[in-house]
Amino acid sequence: MIYSYYPGCTLKDRAKEMDKYARASAAALGIELREIPEWQCCGAVYPQASDEIASRLSAVRALMNTEEGKLVTMCSACHHVIKRTNYDWNRDADFRMKATNYMKPEVPYDGSTQVLHFLEVIRDEIGFEELKKKVVNPLTGRKIGAFYGCMVLRPGKELAFDDPENPQIIEDFIRALGAEPVKYPYRNECCGAYVALENKNCAETQVDRALNSAIANGCEELITACPLCMYNLVENATRHKLPVRYFTELLAEALGVKEG
Amino acid sequence: MENHVQMLTETALRISGVNPQKCMKCGKCSGTCPSYDAMEYHPHQFVAMVEKGQIEKLMESDSIYMCLSCMACVERCPRGVEPGKLVEAVRLMKIRQQDQNRKNGNDIAAFADENVPQQLLMAAMRKYRK
Amino acid sequence: MQKIGVFVCWCGSNIAGTVDVEAVSEAMKSVPGVVYSANYQYMCSAAGQKLIADAIHEHHLDGIVVASCSPRMHENTFRKTAEAAGLNPYMVEIANIREQCSWIHKDKEEGTAKAIVLARTAVAKLLHNKPLQAGTSAVTKRALVIGGGIAGIQTALDVADAGYEVDIVEQRPTIGGRMAQLDKTFPTLDCSACILTPKMVEASQNEKINIISYAKVEKVDGFVGNFKATIRKKARFVDETKCTGCSLCMSKCPSKKGKDEFNMEMNNRPAIYIPFAQAIPNVAVIDPEQCLKLKTGKCGLCEKVCTAGAINYKQQDELIEREYGAIVVATGFKPIDPSPLNEYGYADNADVITSLELERLMNAAGPTKGTLLRPSDLQHPHEIVFIQCVGSRCDENTKRGKPYCSKICCMYTAKHAMLIRDKYPDTKVHVFYIDVRTPGKNFDEFYRRAVEQYGVDYIKGMVGKVAKEGDKLMVRGSDLINNQQVEIAADLVVLATAIEPDPTARSIGTMLTASMDTNDFFTEAHAKLRPVESPTAGIFLSGVAQGPKDVPETVAQASAAAAKVIGLLAKDHLVTNPCVAYSNELLCNGCSQCEKVCPYGAITYIEKEVRGPGVREVRRIAQVNPAVCQGCGACTVTCPSGAMDLKGFANKQIMAEVDAICL
Incomplete structure (x- = not known):
């Protein structure tokens, strides 16, 4: 099975390992992630105002360049921006018209691309039961918490990723890899996001609360799908600390493709 | 002057898609806001103040840069008011004005170090400047 | 050619304000068939009706058109007028120039033109009318009440009191409904069971009332006065006529993993059980999902210990067919499941409970014998947070709950807060609220007492997150009056969850062709003037099935429904609608x-x-x-x-x- 793949900027640099492990794991799972040509930065944040057209164009280009019909994303932020832009495309005629007029593509985008987070591919296309069968190195005994953050979950109506108030996809993922998922209440709250740049305090408060909650509930390590959550959880952790990994690293480890 | 405020208000409501009249003033948004203490004006106040013609006070407040865009208020609002979208609209109306960037590109680039992810810098570019 | 008279009503200024009534009656004079046309201030008044009757006699009219309000309002009035004047009542047509014209138009010229069209249209139809004769049908003098909560019980008692037979069909093994689960009732704080159980006993002892419990209405045919219902009485594996309710079987039953529905599943019950001590009928029932004998064929302990020989593992469902003249829907409600609103943490924390669960925790017959202990560790909670409007008053597009106010939550929350402060003065009680709604006799006084006399801390604002931290539940919310975000370390969180119609309501509504609103509440025939009748003739509404209400309102409505049922059953024959x-x-x-x-x-x-x-x-x-x-x-x-x-x-x-x- 071949999927179009949008890695995003951070995965080409600070989060290289997330990309590396994703590709290795995908191969082990028998799927190919085919990077789409000439992709551009998604913009990192979804522009919420309806008259922001230009800031959504790179996402439209990615959607348009998806040859395989299904576009796989890895980074929560890229997923968020591209998924919501696709949602807009199929519902907001004004945006569709303005974007098309600006880009003047040979063939206008028909809105048919399906945006899938790699976790969704695993859940909906491969299935956790299948994944379980491919695990060669079960992570038995490890107590792992999921840090969902905001971007993959909200707004639930548009992302349609999982129940935004009680998500379980990453817990199911952890379980499939042989480890013990640990639920804690702050797993779907904000890490402090981009405000960390000028308001470290806010990020520290958020991260402190999340880590405290994770540790109190028995987490020994965390996984995330978001490089920004990763940054905050590691760099802005003051009082409490936990090892944090990308979910793809955990996957690669369980599939036995982490080294090499 | 009144016309100016009216125009700002109308624009904010149009581009955010927020209808303040749907608000039942329950305060759920401010109860769930992770950035509450960093804000001078809180999410429910954005809704109330825009409705009452006080959008300029919001535009002049640092509160517009404190919103984390976490969308907790958008998700949890029982009336579908979605205050976070209004905060974003007010912020855009501020930085879309001439010379009203909170930070320029160089300021943001200066934050780059070996750990800061590209995503964070890019987000700042979008949130603080036009 | 028929001779038709047209009567244009002003309805004071309701019609005359937007429609030139003089011009309408003048225009009608030239319509073929019309031999008489007049207008008058209030056509429905005695003088107006006399005007019509006089014109019928004087001009030998064959039919009349009244251009007035909606036929729902006065069609019957004018039919009677016509009939009294010697016309067939079906030779009357109404042109609705009020609801469909004057009330929705502002421009008088347009309104007038439309009124003329509507009146002309009615004349055109009337020219083809034929006199119709209404037939009659007999009335079966027995009522069916679906639902045995306080609403159904009250309706049944009142109908029986008038001398008619009533069957109560209750889906659970006992009657009593939600009220039986309540500890105390507001605003008097009298014990719910103390006022309900005597009524349950009264119902069971009344010769005219037949309680069919653990049953459901499967099929209803027929029409007003002549319904035929099929009732499935589920096998309870216990002979109702033999069981004495001694409960010996319950103590001997080795399977104890059934969830106690009566206690909101907060504790377990045996596979053979009586839902609660005052159950009516006071007869045991076997849960076939839990019974070892029924599941594996091994056990049979209850049969051995039952001195009355009431146990019958081979009992089958029983189908009862019976005829009724009237059917009362008293299907009641259930609290919504607050799990999807998991920012409140209900799905993850034993100590986040619903208000109905709290009722059981405070009740002497509840899982903690009436001592308030929190479920997780059975410790006494010292700081309690109540959250109101959970799943109520939501915009429908948000999918976060019901669009309506559940009406009872403000009062029962004040009750809970007050009772806890009274019994456990060392406990701090906070209530997050959006509005406190207390319209009812002695209701606001009650709420104020909670605040002023019992020191309950009311916080204007909503909760954004409940998160477990150690053995505390951290409740973060807004305090709008103090312009603060507050965080309270609570031991117990109580959600005032919205109420919704019982899940069976929709299928019962379909079966009865009784209309329902989008929330599955039964619709009344007229929101103000016929509040206890369904638009479907012969179907009556009692209690929360029609909309959220508290106990006194439910009882009042139940009695009102009974009065309507009695009015119907008192008739030997009904006039049928000839428009078939x-x-x-x-x-x-x-x-x-x-x-x-x-x-x-x-x-x-x-x-x-x-x-x-x-x-x-x-x-x-x-x-x-x-x-x-x-x-x-x-x-x-x-x-x-x-x-x-x-x-x-x-x-x-x-x-x-x-x-x-x-x-």
Whole structure:
């Protein structure tokens, strides 16, 4: 099975390992992630105002360049921006018209691309039961918490990723890899996001609360799908600390493709 | 002057898609806001103040840069008011004005170090400047 | 040519303000068939009706058009006027120039022009009217009450008191409903069981009342006065006539993993059980999902210990068929499941509970014997947070709950807060609220007492997150009055969850063809003037099935419904609506389309010899039971051969109306 793949900027640099492990794991799972040509930065944040057209164009280009019909994303932020832009495309005629007029593509985008987070591919296309069968190195005994953050979950109506108030996809993922998922209440709250740049305090408060909650509930390590959550959880952790990994690293480890 | 405020208000409501009249003033948004203490004006106040013609006070407040865009208020609002979208609209109306960037590109680039992810810098570019 | 009179009503300024009534009555004079036209201030008044009667006599009218308000309002009035003046009442047509014209128009010229069209249309139809004779049908003098909560019990008691037989069909093994689960009732704080159980006993001892518990109504046919219901009485594996309710079986039953429904599943019960001590009937029931004997064939302990020999593992469901004149829907409510709103943490924390669960935790017969202990560790909570409006008052597009106010939560939360502060003065109690709604006798005084006398801390604001931290529940919310975000370390969090109709309501509504709103509450025939009747004749509404209400309101409505039932059952015969469908035998091709669309089951097919010009053969043709037909017209528009028609609303009449509009 071949999927179009949008890695995003951070995965080409600070989060290289997330990309590396994703590709290795995908191969082990028998799927190919085919990077789409000439992709551009998604913009990192979804522009919420309806008259922001230009800031959504790179996402439209990615959607348009998806040859395989299904576009796989890895980074929560890229997923968020591209998924919501696709949602807009199929519902907001004004945006569709303005974007098309600006880009003047040979063939206008028909809105048919399906945006899938790699976790969704695993859940909906491969299935956790299948994944379980491919695990060669079960992570038995490890107590792992999921840090969902905001971007993959909200707004639930548009992302349609999982129940935004009680998500379980990453817990199911952890379980499939042989480890013990640990639920804690702050797993779907904000890490402090981009405000960390000028308001470290806010990020520290958020991260402190999340880590405290994770540790109190028995987490020994965390996984995330978001490089920004990763940054905050590691760099802005003051009082409490936990090892944090990308979910793809955990996957690669369980599939036995982490080294090499 | 009144016309100016009216125009700002109308624009904010149009581009955010927020209808303040749907608000039942329950305060759920401010109860769930992770950035509450960093804000001078809180999410429910954005809704109330825009409705009452006080959008300029919001535009002049640092509160517009404190919103984390976490969308907790958008998700949890029982009336579908979605205050976070209004905060974003007010912020855009501020930085879309001439010379009203909170930070320029160089300021943001200066934050780059070996750990800061590209995503964070890019987000700042979008949130603080036009 | 018929002689028609037109009577244009001003309705004070309601119509005359936007419609030139003089011009309308003048214009009608030139409409073919109209021999008399007049206008008057209030046509429905005694003087107005006399004006009509006089004109009928003086001008020998064959039919009249009254251009006035909606026919729902006064069609009956004018039919009676006409009948008293010697006209057939079905020779009356109403042109609705109020709701459909004056009230929705602002421009008088436009309003007048439209009123003329509407009146002309009514004349066009009337020219094709034929006198109709209403028939009669007998009334079965027995009522069916669906639901045995306080609403159903009260209705049944009142109907029985008037001397009529009543069957209560209750889906659970006992009657009593939600009220039986409550600890105390507001605003008097009397014990719920103390006032309910005597009524339950009264119902069970009343000769006219027959309680069919652990049962459901499976099928209802017929029509007002003549319903026929099939009731499935589920096998309880215990002979009701033998069981003495001694409860010995309960203590011996080795399977104890059943969830105690009566205690909101907060503790376990045996596979054989009596829901609560005062249950009516006080008879055990076996849960077949839990019973070892029924599941594995091994055990049979209860049979051995039962001295009355009441246990019967082979008992089967029983079908009861019975006829009724009236049916009362008293299906009640349940609290919503707050799990999807998991920012409150209900799905993850034992100590986040609903208000109904709290009722059981405070009740002497509850899982903690009335001592308030939190579920997780059975410790006494010292700081309690109540959250109001959980899943109520939500915009429907958000999918975060119900669009309506659940009405009872403000008061029961004040009650809970007050009772806790009274019994456990060392406990801090906070209530997050959006508005405190207390319209009711002595209600606001009650709420103020909670604040002023009992020191309950009311916080204007909503909660954003409840998160477990150690053995505390951190409740973060807004305090709008103090312009603060607050965080309270609570031991127990109580959610005032919205209430919704019982899950069975929708299927019962469909079965009875009783209309419901989008929230599955039963719709009343008129929101103000006929609040306890369904628009479907013979179906009456009692209690929360119609909309959220508290105990006193439920009882009042239950008695009101009973009064309506008694009014119906007191009649020996009912006048039937003559505006029913009929099939033209010569045109009917026996296709059965009409039978399929008829919502009332009024159409059957018969083999009949059809005689007409050049025709004499036996054919399969549709036949309408005029007693069952409600005149909805679904068959007339479905019939491909035009054989079905509706008396009073014939195709010819409708077409004449359309033509008159298009003139």
